Amino acid sequence: MPTYTAPVKDMQFLLQDVLRVTETGVPGYEDLDASFTSAVLDEAGKVASEVLAPLNAVGDAQGCVLENGVVRTPEGFKAAFEAMKEGGWTALDCDPEYGGQGLPYLMGTAVGEIFVSANMAFNMYQGLTHGAYSAIHAHGTDDQKATYLPKMVSCEWTGTMNLTEPHCGTDLGLLRTKAEPQADGSYKITGQKIFISAGEHDMAENIIHLVLAKAPGGGEGTKGISLFIVPKFMVKEDGSLGDRNAVSVGKIEEKMGIHGNATCVLNYDGATGFLLGELHKGMRAMFTMMNEARLGVGLQGYAVAEAAYQNAVAYSKDRLQGRDVTGAKNPAGAADPLIVHPDIRRSLMDQKSFVEGARALTFWGASLIDRHHRQNDAAADGLVGLLTPVIKGFQTDKGFEMAVQAQQVYGGHGYIEEQGMSQFVRDARIAMIYEGANGVQALDLVGRKLAADGGKHVMAFFEMVKAECKAHEGDARMAPFTEALKAASKQMQAAGMFFMQNGMKNPNAALAGSYDFMHLMGHVCLGLMWTRMAKAAHDALDAGAADKAFYETKIATGRYYMARQLPACAAHLARIESGADPVMALAAEAF
Amino acid sequence: MPTYTAPVKDMQFLLQDVLRVTETGVPGYEDLDASFTSAVLDEAGKVASEVLAPLNAVGDAQGCVLENGVVRTPEGFKAAFEAMKEGGWTALDCDPEYGGQGLPYLMGTAVGEIFVSANMAFNMYQGLTHGAYSAIHAHGTDDQKATYLPKMVSCEWTGTMNLTEPHCGTDLGLLRTKAEPQADGSYKITGQKIFISAGEHDMAENIIHLVLAKAPGGGEGTKGISLFIVPKFMVKEDGSLGDRNAVSVGKIEEKMGIHGNATCVLNYDGATGFLLGELHKGMRAMFTMMNEARLGVGLQGYAVAEAAYQNAVAYSKDRLQGRDVTGAKNPAGAADPLIVHPDIRRSLMDQKSFVEGARALTFWGASLIDRHHRQNDAAADGLVGLLTPVIKGFQTDKGFEMAVQAQQVYGGHGYIEEQGMSQFVRDARIAMIYEGANGVQALDLVGRKLAADGGKHVMAFFEMVKAECKAHEGDARMAPFTEALKAASKQMQAAGMFFMQNGMKNPNAALAGSYDFMHLMGHVCLGLMWTRMAKAAHDALDAGAADKAFYETKIATGRYYMARQLPACAAHLARIESGADPVMALAAEAF
Structure with a gap:
């Protein structure tokens, strides 16, 4: 069964050496010095290793x-959830006004990674x-905040997000859930929502559903949508x-992974809801949290990979199979450990x-969100908007x-469920889909973010x-580092230029390259991160750090990324520059 | 639930227009003309769609x-297996001397693709x-052939391959299963084998296990290994x-996919076995079939993708979501079908x-195997050996x-098991692992096949x-086509040159690039295939073929492959040319 150890040292390197947070x-x-952050991360790591990771396979x-x-x-989930609450995790x-500890979002992100690596499905209950x-x-209004937030901060009550319906996911303009205004100012919510993570469970006294629905008078498409608070039990x-509200679980889905999280069909049969934010501006309200929500899913991507990687390393050191072609490394044994083989190294690197x-990149993104929220830094907000997809x-x-x-x-043995490696793969798969499928992220990046505010943010990124x-x-x-980064950045600029020159005439010329652009930019971003990390190392x-091996490993790992x-x-640029023609050549019937 | 339709027209294009088999x-x-092959493939397609595909999700x-x-x-598996037997599939x-129909391996491959696409796990029983x-x-000896082959041709008896043991997979030199010679010329086989596909089931009267084991006197490592026939019931x-032999199932594995196939732990407790082929030359005997076995797994890779693709196409035409940015394609509907979106097209293409x-590529490989077996063509054998990994x-x-x-x-909906798309992913995953994990394929390619016979076969490929x-x-x-193919082929040659120049001094310089080389060569091979297909189209x-749209689609699809x-x-070449240093830079403890 897989194990997990929080990579606290790697996190501290980012916080203290690279981001230099206290400066x-x-x-x-100013509070995030090495001793405070270590205390938090070590303690989170303990909970993750001892409480959450053992429940992952269960x-x-x-x-x-x-x-x-x-x-x-x-x-075991319920007891673990109690432990999370009691630990204040x-x-x-969250806002101290409602019982939160008020730590920066960056710290929430670091701790979040640790919990996701240990048990992604479990962590979704509090994530949602x-x-x-x-x-x-x-x-929310002051009343709404006072009513709901303290209990949600403590996770005595949990929350959900209700967007998707059977016939509409990405295209929310199609949604049919209705909100009928009542004399007392509340609404009756009627409709069916699907894929509601943590939609129902036995770990909290109440569940606060946030539901997108159409109230009369808003007009067609997404313009008519409002956001409602629909508690499972009336408060x-x-x-x-008080009474049970008219929301019930139709079924829970059999999924490829994240089995520990209940993905529900929720039926709203005239349930009582309360408008959250402005009428008919529900999409805007929902998407205020979009950067954070999507950053949280991007975190799941690498957090699960981290856990899988840790176990692959352990296996590659333990399993004896074949001999190092340059000479036996374990001559006394029947064979050498897998890790001697160059192709295993290639994979681990x-x-x-x-x-x-x-x-x-994720920590940097989180720090930009903090700058936005704590310093009202518009440039940081624009940049993280660009980075989010x-x-x-x-x-x-x-x-x-x-x-x-x-x-692999x-x-x-990786294919046998008992080993736990299959679960990492099956769990990680959902992160490519929910919170906007990755094709939609690419569309958001190329169709919206590149040109946002006159292209200001992408220009700032290049600068x-x-x-x-x-x-x-x-x-x-x-x-x-700099040579590889320069070359990659130029390729990204060339791709942007191609979109500008061709996308005006034919938007498909840009959109046909959107997915490759997202990956191209991903590599440039990680190249930038590795350049910064190498410099910090x-x-x-140079300053005579005690743990030389740690910093040298950072540099070697970065060099691998740049070279490999x-x-x-x-290749992404070449695909992009081939334009829309190869992509759109066929009539739909030809498929 | 997914459906499947055999791509008979695409297959006929390969057989008749590209390979021009009858010439x-x-x-x-000479028998494989369009009318005969259509009859066979259509009938196989019918069995696949009506009998096998509906059982895939079951x-x-x-x-x-x-x-x-x-x-x-x-x-339903048992009845379907009966139908396969009765249909002569x-x-x-197989050899007519033992009840086979004597069709070329190429036809077996085409029909095999159809059955694998419809139900990979089911088809493994007859595949093994x-x-x-x-x-x-x-x-086998004449006696052995007479005893076993007719029943195996008809699948009244099924077969298995027993290589892996708990502590050894790739490195078979470590195996511990023992074969003790008996006075009557038979052997007593003792040991444990794992991951035995179709190792035990209820669809055949008998199961003929082929088992690798060590008989006395063969020496260390793989040299001491022999191959034995161990029937479940004595014949x-x-x-x-006659009697039940001393082989029993220890357990069946819970796996990520191919649930319909029983993956068994088999315990041999002094089971009676009969030497197959020469003593201590079991590895050689086992690997006579390696090209075919590996080609069969390579076929699974694209056959499952074909089935998944067919369903993705259907969904993308059916599901309404968003609007074509260049103008609504389904103005009467609430939204346009997914297939209008460039990024969906990119994915489908x-x-x-x-x-x-x-x-x-697979059909070509199968035709090379036929040339080897039916014309004793050593060049074809050498070439297919190179192509196999x-x-x-x-x-x-x-x-x-x-x-x-x-x-995606x-x-x-793709993440919900009910839709069946998850199964394709989970089933396809095993093909990267079994019959030699893909890292081992890369090692075989770069460490062995490139240099085989003085590099003759790779030179022939370049020519x-x-x-x-x-x-x-x-x-x-x-x-x-030719420009892209030329460039890619040059890159492959440059990679080969890099291996020659650096691999002598340091084998790791070649092996660190082996995986990328396998993919680089894969693209060159598919580039060659698309060039041939485009020419044939x-x-x-030019000859005035009736179905213009079909051939034009082929050309457009090929152009996509070349351009995209x-x-x-x-990129693969750049990774290869970065050499062993970035890959091997870290000490094992640094991971």
């Missing part, structure tokens, strides 16, 4: 069971709650729970260099691919890359 | 059950039997069944151009990737590519 001036970051094997309208979570980066919390926090004036690069789309594609590679290290390269001019040690070594992953950029 | 002079190919959901040492296959390309049949046919002189290219490794990697893409077209390009010089219609159009997939070759 940034972001309000709240959740997968048992799944959730629906009986008489009640969903039973897998054995659910309140970490956090999303609903954020929506109410941003758009009385005094805060105690692919995994390691991706995971660490993606963690850097890349963090979500690229990292979940690659995270899945790396989980598959980790499984096990050979035939940032340029400045990074310039800063290391003349430093021969950094040349392998060299600086630490950035060449993909040229 | 080749290969004995037996097999996945029910799996196999072990009770009191007996394995129960999923509902198990005997198609065919492998065991081939081994006995090649190495009496008159051919009737990736899938389609891969599957059709891989089919061409590519067909197995590249096609199963890509086949899995394409099944994932097909699943379904959005959230073949060169000749193909030369043949179309001056044909502007073919330029998009142009020829058919061959650029990957440059």
